[in-house]
Amino acid sequence: MSLEKTLDRIDADLPNAIARLQDLLRIKSISTDPAFAGDCQRAAEWLVADLQSIGIDASVRPTPGHPMVVGHMDGPADAPHILFYGHYDVQPVDPLNLWDSDPFDPEVVDGPHGKTIRARGASDDKGQLMTFVEACRAWKEVNGALPCRLTILFEGEEESSSPSLVPFLEENADELRADLALICDTGLFQSKTPAIMTMLRGLVAEEVTIHAATRDLHSGMYGGIAMNPIRVLTRILGGMHDDQGRVTIPHFYDGVPDIDPDIAAQWDALGFDHAQFLGDVGLSVPAGEQDRTPLEMIWSRPTAEINGIWGGYTGAGFKTVLPAEAHAKVSFRLVGDQDPVAIRKNFRDWITAQLPADCTAEFKLSGGAGGSRMVTDHPLFEQTRDALTEEWGQEAAFIGCGGSIPIAGHFKTILGMDALLTGFARDDDNIHSPNEKYDIACFHKGIRSWARMLGKLA
């Protein structure tokens, strides 16, 4: 089997690969809007046909929502079995007037890093999932067969909270279970360094309502004697961090590990430029725990954030109301072994213990999951890292991720398999925003990266 010939084939076929991606991008597979359900179906069918053209045994698999695409291809019996995951659905395109061209008429235009494809879904996630498909196509054409057993899973509801995903995984667990999942829905570190995410933060979200009087009161009549629930809410939540940026909820840091020294050394080597990272959004000072590095703050330390707050009169002008209730949405990013159930309970207890007479608190669950750390001792982690390093000409890194990628957790809990997350998006790809784009260089080197990874298996 020849990697070099495969890479040559990828280079030569790039114009066709771009044309295929453009075909897929023309399909308006917006999953949140029922008006586009037919387009989602068409995108799934397009992918099935494309996978079949490579020789993958693919089919459209109905769900109560938008369909899944599942494909299989046999390989050497002693080779690893990998599952590749991506999603073919895209975000809505509003506000349309901020796009420089039709979001579903993919144009190749000049971008800040060379040629780029501008369209909704170009980066998130059609362009990224096609890097793997194109790598398989070239490998198969040059070498006749893949060096592994392969399962493909493409989802059509990732941008609309994946309502069908867990049931589908549960119902088809035996068919989908593999040795390792590859997930291609992330980006280069600081737009240039290839990276594998090995640490994801979890998320617990709570909505809290403080109730006081049975109705809104006039502050002329009741001001000074009636408890104002906004006063209570601000007092309690205003004390959620101490002056060193630490979260004050009891037992909040239970189960938070320090990072391994070798990971710390890798992170140091990344040369994260927090001044630029913050400067890009008009900030300058890392606001987290003051005894932690900026990368720890966003990757390996837990957070408590008020994502929304409201109460009383919020319209134009003024209304001297003492409202009956005040509300906040609070979320926690979790790491290591922090227990989502305990965090939720501790938060509720902490609020309740601080309530004055006449006030009660009501809580509304908004989902929760712990953080994940990938078990990186599967050989594919080091092999993929080497493949990335070779393709991109710089050391690939194991990095953390400040956000939560639920699919990785589902693969672990439902299918019992670890996930390897890598991808080639850049920070300026405008995902979820107008003028989404995917750089041709990322697409091209992404395909070559997967081919090199397949080469490690050969």
Next chain:
Amino acid sequence: MSLEKTLDRIDADLPNAIARLQDLLRIKSISTDPAFAGDCQRAAEWLVADLQSIGIDASVRPTPGHPMVVGHMDGPADAPHILFYGHYDVQPVDPLNLWDSDPFDPEVVDGPHGKTIRARGASDDKGQLMTFVEACRAWKEVNGALPCRLTILFEGEEESSSPSLVPFLEENADELRADLALICDTGLFQSKTPAIMTMLRGLVAEEVTIHAATRDLHSGMYGGIAMNPIRVLTRILGGMHDDQGRVTIPHFYDGVPDIDPDIAAQWDALGFDHAQFLGDVGLSVPAGEQDRTPLEMIWSRPTAEINGIWGGYTGAGFKTVLPAEAHAKVSFRLVGDQDPVAIRKNFRDWITAQLPADCTAEFKLSGGAGGSRMVTDHPLFEQTRDALTEEWGQEAAFIGCGGSIPIAGHFKTILGMDALLTGFARDDDNIHSPNEKYDIACFHKGIRSWARMLGKLA
């Protein structure tokens, strides 16, 4: 001149007085909605005609908004000159489905304290202003002339922030200036004790916006490193009261007087039932400065209240956003010699001094005025108090008012005259709400109260 005959006349004429009030209540004089401008004009014309029928030289006086009604009647040269103020405009009637009858078809129905007139404006303020008009009518019919010089001023924009009031007072100052203003737009203390308000709190209102990043951020990417302006806002405003309920803004209590011992004694004698006052709205514990009485909290002590707060995502579900800004509307009720300009400056300085790096604060003025204390040494204060005591069979009181009544301040600053505020509304009159009502007993005894007050002047 005979008070007894006048009171008899009032009793005998009550059915006609009710019918007149009903006529006025049928006019839909909603001042905030331009669709009812013609009705406001009609209400002014109805009042002019009614005043003229008593012999008062009245006219409709145009303004850029809804017209004023001004009337004059001569009296003995050595008698005091009084100005009587009320307003003929009413609040909107939404939500209409919560009314038990058409808000502009005034019905006499059974109420919790006997017969009552149910209609928009019955209590606020058409019924109240007609108590004085009916007293003048009876006095004039029985005695041939009033015992004082009288000026009438009825406004048509009180429920829509009185945009034409100050210019009108300024332009007609010489015509309107009197020895004392009578304002009938308040209520009985705890629905039963006749009262004159001699202390009004002022109001300073500010909107504050905390700015952090230049755009909304995703808490997965930036959570932990980027400053969240809601965290800043809650921390600062959450510290606006200490655990004894005192406001912590520096110099906030400068100019706050302790109440005179004789006023304190009067207030003690009122037997204010704060448990019931709070219990009616589901509360139980006075939330103000813990070393003050409940009546001090609502009448003679200043307050700081957050009337509105908002920031981040406040819709259904969850969005893990770190917003670019967070907002609050804060108001202060002022008393004594507290200086609105100093309070505003101290508040702004106090916020600004607590801002962390990367945050700025922006302030928006929403008006401000100091508190007022009436100079009660005009003989009419004691005379009116005696008249009220005689009519209601219980000691009338000089009380405070937690709210602000701007007209009283305007009379002082523009016309140089003090104001005497009394009225006969009950707490359950549902002003500004569905099923507004005015008890026939209040209307009847209100007319008789004014007649007794005129009797003191005779």
